[in-house]
Amino acid sequence: MIVRFILALWAARLAMFVARVTGRGKGSSLPGKIALKIYPRILKQLGRQIKKGIIVVTGTNGKTTTNNMIAGIVGDNKGSGVIINREGANLITGVTAAFIRAAGPFGGLHADYACLEVDEASFPGVVREITPDIVVVTNFFRDQLDRYGELDKTIALVKDALKKLDSVRLVLNADDPLVAQLGRVTGKPSVFFGLARHPGVSGTGSAAREAKFCPFCGAELAYSYYQYSQLGNYKCPGCEFARPQTDVEGVDPGVDGMLVSCRVRFRQGNMYPLQIPVTGLYNLYNGLAACSVGLLLDIDMDGIRSSLAGYLPATGRMEKFLYRGKPVLLNLVKNPTGFNEGLSTLLSVPAERVNVLIAINDNDADGRDISWLWDVDFEVLSGAGEKFGTFVCSGRRAWEMAVRLKYAGVREETVTVLEDFDQAVRTALEGTGDMSYFLATYTALWPVERILSGYAQRERTLPESVPSISGSVKSVR
Structure with missing residues (x-):
């Protein structure tokens, strides 16, 4: 077993070296594929070495940005090594490659945290190998129907995998009913984030709505406003399902050139200004998700805000x-x-x-x-x-x-x-x-x-x- 582990590790590292020297790709997935072929348990063995916590981000849009924001907050404020698949290689092969890249010549890891974005369809397979302490779900939209199938199938994959996890805490988008339902159906302790009503919301809209019906009773959801797509303030007239009370909420959001900003309000009533050097109001959702994780890790808001103010976008x-x-x-x-x-x-x-x-x-x-x-x-x-x-x-x-x-x-x-x-x-x-x-x-x-x-x-x-x-x-x- 040890021989196969070392062989898998070095074969993957050689593939990374070749990719870097030849300039063919970034070596972000193929090394993991090679390693898993030689030793299928390599990710499980590497993941066990993380000392303090594994954070997984999944969902349709915003995974890379949210995950990189979280990694920045953890790295800036915890003073500890962080393993991350920064460029978005989010299948099990890319996650494995991220661990191998951080490992020593004999597979030793010196990292307190791992921040990993994981493809929704790959989520069940990844969390069978590594056990996350926190799972963030950003949103659910139709994406690559020829690969994923209908959206209900994708949501079911994530939901069923979450149910099997022990001692996990969820960070969920309150404004997306497809995500918010996970707190109730899994029974896991959950923190909800979202955006408050502001002048830019819509009472109607022509954009595609992924969630028209209640996931529990099937009645058509009633919205008082939309942020975009199905994200907004919703309530089911047929049962008690509704937008949950937010623990972390963005108030008075705005965009000024290459900055997005808001005031972050917590359930306790505290409110703090936040600025992030990105464009697009939707990026505030990513920032609010990252704030939520930071607070779960007992990082004070000064540190969170300082880290997000220095955020640099990933490629593309x-x-x-x-x-x-x-x-x-x-x-x-x-x-x-x-x-x-x-x-x-x-x-x-x-x-x-x-x-x-x-x-x-x-x-x-x-x-x-x-x-x-x-x-x-x-x-x-x-x-x-x-x-x-x-x-x-x-x-x-x-x-x-x-x-x-x-x-x-x-x-x-x-x-x-x-x-x-x-x-x-x-x-x-x-x-x-x-x-x-x-x-x-x-x-x-x-x-x-x-x-x-x-x-x-x-x-x-x-x-x-x-x-x-x-x-x-x-x-x-």
Whole structure:
């Protein structure tokens, strides 16, 4: 057993070295695949060495951002080693590779915590090997139907796996009924986070609603307002199911350029200002989830706020570049809800004219079925035609993306199809706009990011930290 463990470890480390030297991939999944093939119990054996706690983040959107925020808070305030799959390799192979990367030559680990984002479909398999102390669930939306199947199937996988866990605490999105139900159906102790009502909420809306019916009695849910998609304030008229009281809530949210902000209110009544250097109001949900985990770990709010004020986005999560003095934003898109929020951000960016690149692939990791593009509300772009310099469609399904824009009402003369990523990136950067906005599916993201990095400078400048506050909140139970 020891021989196979060491053999698996070194075979994986060799694969990481080869990937780094050849520049072929980031070595984030293949090493784990090799190690698990040689010694299937390697993740379990490595996971047992974590001293203080394992935190797992799952859900459809926001996993990478939330997990990286949590890892930053833990690392900044606990002064201990943190294992993390930072770039979003969230299958069991990627999780295994993250542990192997942190391990010593004979498999020894010196880390107090592990912060892991885990794909929803992989969640049951991962938590059979490692036992999480805290599980965060961000949201549930339709995503890659050809891979996951219907959303009910995905939720059932997570729910059934949670029921089998002992001594786990849940951090749940109160505004998503599909997530909030997990506290009740699993019986696990839960902390709920959400956004309060604000002027930007909607009483109705045309965006896709994933949860129209009560998960307990089947009656149609009644909403007093929506944040976006099915997230909002809901109540079932047929039973007692309703948006739970929040333990951590964002009040008066706002977006100012590359900053999102709110006041964080706790159930005890304490309230603190929060700023995070990201764009898109939906990122406040990620920040509130990270706040909730920090408080469960007895980190005071000063430390949490300071860490989030210094957050740097991961690759493609509203990552900012500069090209000849003009800003460029790079954003991952993978399902209708996430794409709609990306378009909402596009329409709100402080630029008079924007060049847009949309890179669509249909590889296995993206999902072969691209019919979901017809569920994205591209029609919002047709009403703001003067805001856009050019639309460049790229990737394996560039022509299908161009057709979708045509039927959305985007003027044909503004759309260019360039399947080659290098040509597409250069064309978008050289367009007439005063900024560029890139949207890419998962396997298109990495080549686009690599090419963009060759032409533009990645911006790492952070805004000034928010002022210090007096007092602290120690924990939410």
